[in-house]
Amino acid sequence: MPRSRYKSLVDTFAADIRAGRLPPGTRLPTHRQLAASEGLALVTASRVYAELEAMGLVSGETGRGTFVRETSQLPGQGIEQPDVAAGMIDLNFNYPSVPGQADLLRQALRQLALSGDLEAHLRYQPHAGRLHERASIARHLMTRGLTVEAEQILIVSGAQHGLAVTLMALLKPGDVIAADALTYPGFKLLAEALHLEVVPIPVSDQGPDLDAFAGLCRSRSVRAVYTMPTLHNPLGWVMPADQRARLVAIARQHDLLIIEDAAYAFLAEEAPLPIVELAPERTVYVSGFSKNIATGLRVGFVAAPAHWVEALKRTIKATTWNTPGVMTAIACAWLDDGTVSTLEAQKRADAQARQILAGEVLAGLRVVSHPSSYFLWLPLAEDARADQIAMALMREHVSVSTAEPFATSVHVPHAIRLALGSVGMDTLREALMAVKRVVGAYT
Numbered sequence: 001m002p003r004s005r006y007k008s009l010v011d012t013f014a015a016d017i018r019a020g021r022l023p024p025g026t027r028l029p030t031h032r033q034l035a036a037s038e039g040l041a042l043v044t045a046s047r048v049y050a051e052l053e054a055m056g057l058v059s060g061e062t063g064r065g066t067f068v069r070e071t072s073q074l075p076g077q078g079i080e081q082p083d084v085a086a087g088m089i090d091l092n093f094n095y096p097s098v099p100g101q102a103d104l105l106r107q108a109l110r111q112l113a114l115s116g117d118l119e120a121h122l123r124y125q126p127h128a129g130r131l132h133e134r135a136s137i138a139r140h141l142m143t144r145g146l147t148v149e150a151e152q153i154l155i156v157s158g159a160q161h162g163l164a165v166t167l168m169a170l171l172k173p174g175d176v177i178a179a180d181a182l183t184y185p186g187f188k189l190l191a192e193a194l195h196l197e198v199v200p201i202p203v204s205d206q207g208p209d210l211d212a213f214a215g216l217c218r219s220r221s222v223r224a225v226y227t228m229p230t231l232h233n234p235l236g237w238v239m240p241a242d243q244r245a246r247l248v249a250i251a252r253q254h255d256l257l258i259i260e261d262a263a264y265a266f267l268a269e270e271a272p273l274p275i276v277e278l279a280p281e282r283t284v285y286v287s288g289f290s291k292n293i294a295t296g297l298r299v300g301f302v303a304a305p306a307h308w309v310e311a312l313k314r315t316i317k318a319t320t321w322n323t324p325g326v327m328t329a330i331a332c333a334w335l336d337d338g339t340v341s342t343l344e345a346q347k348r349a350d351a352q353a354r355q356i357l358a359g360e361v362l363a364g365l366r367v368v369s370h371p372s373s374y375f376l377w378l379p380l381a382e383d384a385r386a387d388q389i390a391m392a393l394m395r396e397h398v399s400v401s402t403a404e405p406f407a408t409s410v411h412v413p414h415a416i417r418l419a420l421g422s423v424g425m426d427t428l429r430e431a432l433m434a435v436k437r438v439v440g441a442y443t
Helices: 003-018 031-038 042-054 101-113 118-122 131-142 159-170 185-193 210-219 241-253 306-319 325-336 339-361 386-395 425-441
Strands: 058-061 065-068 153-156 176-180 197-201 222-227 257-261 283-288 300-303 375-379 415-419
Touching: 003 042, 031 042, 042 058, 101 118, 101 325, 118 325, 131 153, 131 300, 131 325, 153 159, 153 306, 159 185, 159 257, 159 283, 159 300, 159 306, 176 185, 176 210, 185 197, 197 210, 210 222, 210 241, 222 241, 241 257, 325 339, 339 425, 386 415, 386 425, 415 425
Parallel strands: 176 197, 176 222, 222 257, 257 283
Antiparallel strands: 058 065, 153 300, 283 300, 375 415
16 A cells, blocks of 8 residues: 555544544444455554554554544543643542641741751752651651661652652663553653553452462563552552562562552551561662642652662662752651641541542442542443543543553553542532533443
8 A cells, every 4th residue: 555545544534533523432443344445455454543543543442443532631641640720620630638738837947947957958968868867757667567777768859759769770671560450650651761661460459460460470571560559549459468478479489679659558547567568678668748748748758678779879869869958857857746647647537538428429330449548440331431431521620530541451441530639528529429420421
């Protein structure tokens, strides 16, 4: 087929999709049907669809066919981000807050202004943070069942920076890293930017398929595993102790680095011991203060085995040099005086109240969640399309996330994730009612 004719067919499909002549959700002819109708070779028909998919205009689904995608950029269909149009109710991004936090900040700034060592915050800090501040974080981690020396703590600019530092320091382009088939979008973004190959571990509502994980390690040269054992995002599970022990055993058998993401761990009370406590020699524990304090406080931390600390320090030096001294000082002061513990307790209660509300409003729909989490997962009926539902909700002025940003597998389930922590309770009720109404209309 001449290139001009091939490109003309791609351009015709693209124009029809963008003009709405082929609306979102339209099932396109099969590859064989397209080849027959246009007089093409089958491989050329497949190439047409592949180019349309690369342009983000269609999606191929195994066993179902090729469908037109919603081409409007929805906030919830890319990596999570907080910029939502005026008047839009944001159920896409979590930035939980409780009353009085602004006053806490005013008080903290006054106290910092009166401190005798104020000029120190204007100078470069040690790359891993000042030792007394690393000690504050180590004491905090003891309340979560994690015993670690201050020298093993590295202070970073938020948990996302902690993940970036870990991947950059301990892996190299081309390395294979296993992760849940549904996982944190920020991790996916980092892996792509660093040219790491992510292989999916099948998941259920209760946790990862560890038999499949073991098989994956036997068939591929897996170098690391990324996991969220305590309050998984987006599925909300808390991995039981026996599953944690088995994951560690598989990692030891195949000499894997374990990256434990604990960004939401503070919400789960009486959780099993962190994986890092079971395998301290090979686990890097990453968390921060965005969710339990505030998203604007870009301070996080990495707890790592002593033999990796220097490599992690060098990567902090190469990326941010050190965290801002003022914000680090505020975060650590709040750790020491109990403010963080108080905020965590308040946010657990807040999340529980929001989950109760969601359960009441969404009664009758299948919901996957944890009773103390700030998000829930809403699987859709087999014939429903998540992009259509997300777009319909946009018209109702409600922003949600589809499964696409979370999926590491080729098959993307039709589901939506609802973030519950960014709006008031009355507004949340209104938004959830819209979700139930729209989902019901499409199922």
